[in-house]
Amino acid sequence: MTIQQAKADALAARLGAGAEGQGGSTQQSWLGAAQAAALARVQGMGLPGKRDEYWRYTDPSTLNVPKALSAALFDNRGEPRPFSAVDRLKLVFVDGVFDPAQSDSLALEGIEIERLSQAAANPSHWAAGLYGTLEARGQTPVERPFAALNTAQADEGVLIRVTGKPSRPVSLIYLRKSVDCDAILHHLIKVESGAELTLLENGPAAARLSKVMEVEVADKGRFHHVRTQGRDHDRRAISHIFARIGAGALFKSFTLTANGRLTRTEAFIELLGADSVAHIAGASVGDGDFHHDDTVFVTHAAERCESRQVYKKVLKNGAVGVFQGKILVKQGAQKTDGYQISQSLLLDDDSQFLAKPELEIYADDVKCSHGSTSGAIDDTALYYLRSRGVPLKQAQSLLVLAFLAEAIAEIDDEAIAEDIRGRLEAWLHRHEHAGNGQ
Amino acid sequence: MLEIKNLHVKLADEDKVILRGLDLSIGAGEVHAIMGPNGSGKSTLSYVLSGREGYEVTDGSAKLLGEELLEMEPEARAAAGLFLAFQYPVEIPGVGNMTFLRTALNAQRKARGEEEVSAGDFLKLVREKAKTLKIDAEMLKRPVNVGFSGGEKKRNEILQMAMLEPKMCILDETDSGLDVDAMKLVSDGVNALRDAGRSFLVITHYQRLLDHIKPDVVHIMAAGRIVKTGGPELALEVENNGYADLLAEVQA
Numbered sequence: 202m203t204i205q206q207a208k209a210d211a212l213a214a215r216l217g218a219g220a221e222g223q224g225g226s227t228q229q230s231w232l233g234a235a236q237a238a239a240l241a242r243v244q245g246m247g248l249p250g251k252r253d254e255y256w257r258y259t260d261p262s263t264l265n266v267p268k269a270l271s272a273a274l275f276d277n278r279g280e281p282r283p284f285s286a287v288d289r290l291k292l293v294f295v296d297g298v299f300d301p302a303q304s305d306s307l308a309l310e311g312i313e314i315e316r317l318s319q320a321a322a323n324p325s326h327w328a329a330g331l332y333g334t335l336e337a338r339g340q341t342p343v344e345r346p347f348a349a350l351n352t353a354q355a356d357e358g359v360l361i362r363v364t365g366k367p368s369r370p371v372s373l374i375y376l377r378k379s380v381d382c383d384a385i386l387h388h389l390i391k392v393e394s395g396a397e398l399t400l401l402e403n404g405p406a407a408a409r410l411s412k413v414m415e416v417e418v419a420d421k422g423r424f425h426h427v428r429t430q431g432r433d434h435d436r437r438a439i440s441h442i443f444a445r446i447g448a449g450a451l452f453k454s455f456t457l458t459a460n461g462r463l464t465r466t467e468a469f470i471e472l473l474g475a476d477s478v479a480h481i482a483g484a485s486v487g488d489g490d491f492h493h494d495d496t497v498f499v500t501h502a503a504e505r506c507e508s509r510q511v512y513k514k515v516l517k518n519g520a521v522g523v524f525q526g527k528i529l530v531k532q533g534a535q536k537t538d539g540y541q542i543s544q545s546l547l548l549d550d551d552s553q554f555l556a557k558p559e560l561e562i563y564a565d566d567v568k569c570s571h572g573s574t575s576g577a578i579d580d581t582a583l584y585y586l587r588s589r590g591v592p593l594k595q596a597q598s599l600l601v602l603a604f605l606a607e608a609i610a611e612i613d614d615e616a617i618a619e620d621i622r623g624r625l626e627a628w629l630h631r632h633e634h635a636g637n638g639q
Numbered sequence: 640m641l642e643i644k645n646l647h648v649k650l651a652d653e654d655k656v657i658l659r660g661l662d663l664s665i666g667a668g669e670v671h672a673i674m675g676p677n678g679s680g681k682s683t684l685s686y687v688l689s690g691r692e693g694y695e696v697t698d699g700s701a702k703l704l705g706e707e708l709l710e711m712e713p714e715a716r717a718a719a720g721l722f723l724a725f726q727y728p729v730e731i732p733g734v735g736n737m738t739f740l741r742t743a744l745n746a747q748r749k750a751r752g753e754e755e756v757s758a759g760d761f762l763k764l765v766r767e768k769a770k771t772l773k774i775d776a777e778m779l780k781r782p783v784n785v786g787f788s789g790g791e792k793k794r795n796e797i798l799q800m801a802m803l804e805p806k807m808c809i810l811d812e813t814d815s816g817l818d819v820d821a822m823k824l825v826s827d828g829v830n831a832l833r834d835a836g837r838s839f840l841v842i843t844h845y846q847r848l849l850d851h852i853k854p855d856v857v858h859i860m861a862a863g864r865i866v867k868t869g870g871p872e873l874a875l876e877v878e879n880n881g882y883a884d885l886l887a888e889v890q891a
Contacts, residue, residue: 580692585729588689589739589799590717590747599742603733603782 208247211265212346215248224356224385231329232321239333239352246346255343258523258555259465259494264347264439269409271381272435272462280627283403283429284620289372290314296377297384297407298357303376311365311396317358317387328360328389335415335443339469343498348441348467351413355387363396363422370617375404375431382407388414392422394447399614400424405431405461410438420447420474425454427617429624430466432459434489441467448474448503455612457621458485458493459628465494472499472506472534482511482611486601486625487520487552488632494523495543501534501567510541513608515601517548527559528571534564541571546578546604548597594633601629640838641665641807646699648680648687648863657683659863660699665807665856668835672849673842674874675860676882681842682726684860685811689723690716703807717743718750720806724796724813731783736795739783740765740802747803768801772828789816790824797828808832809840814848826851846878861886 223236248265249256263270292314293303299316307314320326333352339345361371375384384407392398396419406412418424430438438461446452458464470479485493499508514522524543545554556573578600586596602625609625612618641663648658657680665671675681687694688701690713701708708716731739745755756764769779772794784792793813800808810829814822829839829852841852849857849871857873858865861882866889867873877885 581729582731584691584713585725585731586739586743587713588691588717588723589743589803590714590750591743592714592746592750593712595742595746596714599734599738600731603731606733 204250204252205247207250211248211250212243215265215267215350217267224354230321231324231326232317232332235333236353239336239349242337242340243346243349243353246340246344246349248346248350255496255525258525258557259463259492263437263463264409264465269381269383269407269437270435272408272433272437274377274380275405275431275433277432283624284372284401284617286620287370287372287401287616289370289401291372291374292359293374293376294357294384294386294406296379296382297375297386297410309367309369309371311363311367312371312398313362313364314371315360317360317389318356320360326360327362327391331391331417332389332415335417335445336413336441338445338471339441339443345441345467345469347411347439348413348443351385351387351411351441355385355413357385358387358389361388361390361398361400363390363392363398366397370399370401372401372403375402375406375410377405377407377431377433380408383409384411386410386412388412390414390416390424392416392418392424394419395421397423398425400426401617402426402428403431405433405436406438408436410436410440412438412440414440414442416442416444416452418444418446418450418452421449422447423451425613427455427612427621429457429621430459430461430464432461434460434491435462437461437463439465439467441469444468444470444479446470446472446474446477446479448476450474450477452477452479453611453613454481455608455621456483457624458483460487460489460491461493462490463492465496467496468498470497470499470508472501472503472508475503476505477503478507480509480511480611482509482608484513484605484608484621484625485522486515486628487517487522489518489520492521492523494525496523496525498527499529499539501528501530501537501539503534505536506534507538508540509611510543511608511611512543513605514545514554515548515604516545516552516554519551521552522554524554524556524558524573526557526571527561528569530562530564530567530569532563535566537564537567537569539567539569542607543573544604545575546601547575548578598626598629598633602626640667640669640704641840642700642702644700646687646701647697648683648694649697651693651695657694657863658687661864663858663865665838665840667838669856670833670839670841670852670854671856671858672854672874673840673858673860673865674844674877679860680863681860682811685723685809685842688716688809689713689721714746715750717803717805718747722800722803722805722808724793724800724808724810726812726815728784728792728796730785732785734783736779736781736783737765740799743799744802765802769798771831772798772801773824774798790818790821793817793821793825794828797825801828801832806836807838807840809842811842812844813841814843814845822848822851846874849874859885861889
């Protein structure tokens with residue numbers, strides 16, 4: 202059996218199990234047409250197998266199976282909700298379905314928010330012709346079949362068009378009630394010229410989540426994104442961000458990942474206008490049989506752009522961290538400033554970090570650096586802290602937070618950064634006492 | 640204050656013996672100095688007392704105010720009142736100096752069953768102590784010792800000492816890497832802490848530091864033991880004649 206045939210079979214198996222190949226929209230709508238095109242795209246690719254180079258460190262089989270595997274619900278009701286101290290517009294999804302009763306009114310000055318399913322009926326909607334376009338661009342040079350499958354199948358998600366500077370961040374909250382449901386979410390965000398949005402996301406969403414977020418940031422637009430992925434132990438998630446960034450624009454994205462059986466988080470970012478900036482960062486903590494994969498592809502296609510990839514992973518009790526990061530500097534993208542760092546802190550001998558940093562440069566006047574390290578807590582620093590009276594566990598936590606600090610520093614809003622820091626501190630504090638788990 | 644008896648220490652990983660029956664007794668409020676040639680075990684003594692890993696105590700005891708130090712975790716020794724000013728203060732990227740100081744202070748207070756210091760009181764205290772050591776706000780904000788000059792690192796050690804108010808302070812070659820002005824500043828900081836209830840053990844190679852921090856007792860250490868004890872004049876003798884004569888005299 203050829204690899205290509207195996208991929209096609211995997212897709213057929215996934216599509217065959219009762220689920221339709223395509224989302225609910227009729228072929229006649231712009232959404233239906235985009236979904237049909239996406240279905241054709243994924244049919245041309247198939248689903249990945251273990252022998253796929255891009256899936257070398259992460260086994261896609263539980264993403265390929267037709268139905269989500271059961272994942273026990275995680276009870277963390279006693280803890281403060283993420284971003285609870287931040288004044289924000291809340292949009293709540295339960296098991297991947299928008300819940301208007303728990304959500305705020307969608308009206309906010311400087312921004313238009315609609316559900317994907319409702320926008321499809323409007324033939325002249327701004328999203329027509331844009332939905333699926335960024336995902337399709339992201340299929341070269343490396344195929345991302347789960348993203349195309351998402352575009353084809355999604356019938357839930359939000360379309361956000363930002364025309365001004367809304368007074369509050371928009372917060373997408375993904376609750377889950379079902380132990381074994383799939384959720385497919387596809388968001389499309391357009392930040393118009395000079396506009397600015399902060400987008401927050403949190404929650405586990407489903408036993409298995411497939412999420413695509415397409416983000417277009419027009420010239421001089423600014424987009425800030427901070428998310429935490431729910432830490433239900435058995436949940437699986439594959440998420441993609443596809444971003445297209447215009448001249449003088451800013452894109453910043455930070456992701457906190459804690460536990461979760463399998464988390465593959467991909468980002469495909471294109472700097473298309475001169476003097477634009479893209480920073481993407483991740484802090485991840487895994488204590489147990491958890492697998493966190495961050496796969497990032499940043500393309501510099503214009504002059505004087507700056508990109509940073511900052512990924513920090515703290516792993517123990519068998520957790521596995523993966524980082525695949527690439528900076529591609531196209532011909533003519535002179536004065537590019539590219540930076541990439543991926544580091545892991547292995548708290549015991551059972552954990553593993555696999556990194557594949559790549560640079561591909563076709564311009565001659567650029568500054569690009571990348572580094573990747575893996576190590577244990579610094580014994581000398583630990584001794585120094587203890588000699589000042591800080592107990593061992595607290596000293597370890599302090600050093601772990603210090604290790605993650607460079608990633609958290611990528612969050613511009615201090616209140617939001619503090620929220621993330623607090624969550625990490627609480628996580629570390631719980632793990633100082635419990636060996637495995639929470 | 641500090642009673643060390645017949646202390647024998649070897650490296651944990653190899654058969655190298657470093658301390659061979661060291662005895663030392665420091666009374667409350669006293670300042671003792673230890674001098675001695677390279678490799679005599681001076682720094683090892685300070686590490687063993689503060690609880691650094693990598694050493695094995697094969698015999699003897701070290702008591703602080705009657706409590707056996709050698710059985711305690713390093714943090715418990717600190718809470719009991721021991722402080723080591725490091726010869727090479729450690730850089731900790733990502734941990735702010737202020738956070739570090741406050742965490743340490745409150746951890747010690749908690750261990751002793753005392754109330755934690757409020758953010759406001761802490762800030763007031765640290766500013767006041769930092770000012771006398773010419774440590775500016777910028778230095779307090781930076782990560783612990785990262786990018787500090789040699790002098791700044793040593794001043795930062797003394798600031799920690801001033802904040803934590805230990806009972807027994809060990810200064811391990813605090814004068815190394817300091818210019819004359821910095822030495823004066825650091826010494827003034829130490830002298831300001833001299834108190835009837837606080838003792839000091841000053842480890843140094845040079846008489847110069849002892850001009851500033853005047854010791855009550857001077858010990859000469861060689862091959863893992865105290866071989867001679869005297870007054871401040873002993874330090875002058877070392878400065879003038881070196882160790883060779885002294886050691887020959889001891890061995891004779």
